[in-house]
Amino acid sequence: MKTKYITSILGLLLLILATGCTAPTTPLVTRVIDGDTIEVNIAGTTYKVRYIGIDTPELDDKRPEFCALAQEATRYNRQLVEGETVRLEKDITETDQYGRLLHYVYVDDTFVNAELVRQGLAWAISYPPDTKYQGYLEELEAEARQAGRGIWAPPIILPPIIVENVQITYIYYNGLVPNVESDEYVEITNLGG
Ligand SMILES: [Ca+2]
Numbered sequence: 001m002k003t004k005y006i007t008s009i010l011g012l013l014l015l016i017l018a019t020g021c022t023a024p025t026t027p028l029v030t031r032v033i034d035g036d037t038i039e040v041n042i043a044g045t046t047y048k049v050r051y052i053g054i055d056t057p058e059l060d061d062k063r064p065e066f067c068a069l070a071q072e073a074t075r076y077n078r079q080l081v082e083g084e085t086v087r088l089e090k091d092i093t094e095t096d097q098y099g100r101l102l103h104y105v106y107v108d109d110t111f112v113n114a115e116l117v118r119q120g121l122a123w124a125i126s127y128p129p130d131t132k133y134q135g136y137l138e139e140l141e142a143e144a145r146q147a148g149r150g151i152w153a154p155p156i157i158l159p160p161i162i163v164e165n166v167q168i169t170y171i172y173y174n175g176l177v178p179n180v181e182s183d184e185y186v187e188i189t190n191l192g193g
Helices: 004-021 064-081 112-118 133-145
Strands: 027-032 037-042 045-051 087-089 103-108 161-163 168-173 184-190
Touching: 027 064, 045 112, 064 103, 064 112, 103 112, 112 133
Parallel strands: 045 103
Antiparallel strands: 027 037, 037 045, 087 103, 161 168, 168 184
């Protein structure tokens, strides 16, 4: 009776050792920070991962249209990777200036960086020397732009804003291209005599 008891305790211990003490080495996504940054757990350690080859709008952007797209990119990223085990592929550089791991991220056959660009929720941005898939990402960006998805949605006409006798008739922001404002302009009407 006693021997049987000890045997079962030993069996239980072995089971715990076999399962609980082996931390999984496959990266598991524990948190989605925004459209292009996640946290992964690899063998018990948490790392921040920044997607490479792309950039998504920032959640703290004061411009409402950028902020809304940042939220949409975060939501879509969450849908793709949250709670999933992923495959991480590096290019040349290991980490950025903030110590984040720089990676292309895959869930099964889905290339996450590319899907964000395809949906118009990320720009294809070249960060040399990490440019392995830049041609492909730019093709997807052209496709998203052509289809007017997300970042590339057609101009939005805002309600009129009147200051003194000057009315801001339309604000166009077709193509929210970072640092390049060429597709954006404001139309003003002078209502005074
Ligand atoms: Ca970003």
